[in-house]
Amino acid sequence: MKKYDIALIPADGIGPQVIEASWEVLSKVADQEGFGLSETTFPWSCAYYNETGMMMPADGIETLRGFDAILLGSVGWPAQVPDSVSLHGLLLTIRKAFDQYANVRPHRLLPKVNGPLKATDFDLLCIRENTEGEYSGAGGRVHQGTPSEVVVETSVFTRRGVERILRYGFEQARQRSGRLASVTKSNAQKHSMVFWDEVTRELAAEFPDVEVTSYHVDALAARMIMAPESLDVIVASNLFGDILTDMGAAIQGGLGFAASANINPDRSVPSMFEPVHGSAPDIAHLGIANPIATIWSAAMMLEHLGEKQAADRIMAAIATATEKGVGVNPGKDKTSAITAAVLEALD
Ligand code: NAD
Ligand code: IPM
Ligand code: MN
Numbered sequence: 501m502k503k504y505d506i507a508l509i510p511a512d513g514i515g516p517q518v519i520e521a522s523w524e525v526l527s528k529v530a531d532q533e534g535f536g537l538s539e540t541t542f543p544w545s546c547a548y549y550n551e552t553g554m555m556m557p558a559d560g561i562e563t564l565r566g567f568d569a570i571l572l573g574s575v576g577w578p579a580q581v582p583d584s585v586s587l588h589g590l591l592l593t594i595r596k597a598f599d600q601y602a603n604v605r606p607h608r609l610l611p612k613v614n615g616p617l618k619a620t621d622f623d624l625l626c627i628r629e630n631t632e633g634e635y636s637g638a639g640g641r642v643h644q645g646t647p648s649e650v651v652v653e654t655s656v657f658t659r660r661g662v663e664r665i666l667r668y669g670f671e672q673a674r675q676r677s678g679r680l681a682s683v684t685k686s687n688a689q690k691h692s693m694v695f696w697d698e699v700t701r702e703l704a705a706e707f708p709d710v711e712v713t714s715y716h717v718d719a720l721a722a723r724m725i726m727a728p729e730s731l732d733v734i735v736a737s738n739l740f741g742d743i744l745t746d747m748g749a750a751i752q753g754g755l756g757f758a759a760s761a762n763i764n765p766d767r768s769v770p771s772m773f774e775p776v777h778g779s780a781p782d783i784a785h786l787g788i789a790n791p792i793a794t795i796w797s798a799a800m801m802l803e804h805l806g807e808k809q810a811a812d813r814i815m816a817a818i819a820t821a822t823e824k825g826v827g828v829n830p831g832k833d834k835t836s837a838i839t840a841a842v843l844e845a846l847d
Contacts, residue, residue, distance in 0.1 A: 515573020
């Protein structure tokens with residue numbers, strides 16, 4: 501029997517709730533499909549930071565390296581630990597350490613979910629660069645707190661980094677509609693984004709079957725609202741992709757539905773799967789977190805591991821649950837009720 505070792509990092513706020521729900525679903529589908537799943541749960545979080553002064557132990561990355569995949573809840577408890585400390589100490593470290601350069605985020609409406617748009621027939625796949633760009637961390641502050649304070653935060657775009665994420669986007673477009681939107685801002689950012697456009701054109705020659713259009717990010721944001729059905733695969737830099745995918749979550753009915761995968765396609769290290777949303781401190785104690793985003797991310801994890809049939813089974817169960825009206829009322833349905841409906845639909 502095939503068996504996969506999964507590292508669970510529930511972390512903060514609603515993270516533990518949505519991970520528990522997802523693990524129940526994963527365990528059931530593994531039984532049904534006849535493969536093994538073992539879990540090791542790590543307590544790394546803001547609470548762990550308060551005890552130890554670190555978001556994860558010094559050998560955390562080495563510990564994770566041996567797993568087949570990582571499923572993460574959400575990191576951040578800004579009332580106690582600054583976000584700049586907690587996120588860089590855990591989530592962003594893992595993405596960079598394992599070179600999970602493709603952040604893949606699907607946005608489409610599940611049955612009976614009311615999105616805010618008139619359009620309902622969109623099916624977007626956002627591919628976000630996940631290791632460099634605006635998140636490079638290069639920069640610093642001098643003369644801190646004085647009138648002459650200077651702050652520099654530099655985006656870093658490498659040919660290797662830009663080429664590989666664009667190539668990933670072209671390949672996804674080839675497998676889907678053949679349409680690719682490359683997100684840029686080359687009218688204002690005359691170095692990095694002009695370079696991004698150049699590499700887009702270079703790769704376009706290699707993918708004559710893909711129809712690529714470069715959009716400025718502001719215009720693309722408007723298009724996602726006005727005509728999302730005109731888009732399919734979207735490839736963007738780290739920060740542009742971050743912002744566009746919360747918007748993608750919004751048009752699919754809310755952050756509780758938006759799934760994501762942090763992929764290193766070479767598979768020599770674990771990839772990481774997590775919802776797009778954060779720890780939702782405002783609802784963390786109410787038991788109403790929507791677990792669907794994380795359950796969908798878990799399905800993406802199974803697909804990445806080669807268990808496509810199990811992944812499809814989970815997606816069908818999620819759709820059956822929302823079709824029955826469960827999970828479609830943000831703030832009303834309990835996490836436990838949504839999880840129960842998905843588990844029932846697996847049968
Ligand atoms: P957030 O995503 O946590 O919450 C934004 C809004 O969406 C809130 O009103 C929240 O209640 C709602 N929401 C989010 N997930 C939901 C769910 N599953 N079901 C129902 N409603 C949901 O964003 P924020 O408030 O900006 O950030 C809170 C903390 O999470 C911060 O520390 C932030 O840095 C962190 N964060 C972490 C991640 C991550 O770990 N991947 C992602 C985003 C934000
Ligand atoms: C996301 C989150 C993270 C990001 C934050 C929490 C650092 O917003 O996964 O979208 O910006 O990548
Ligand atoms: Mn985000």
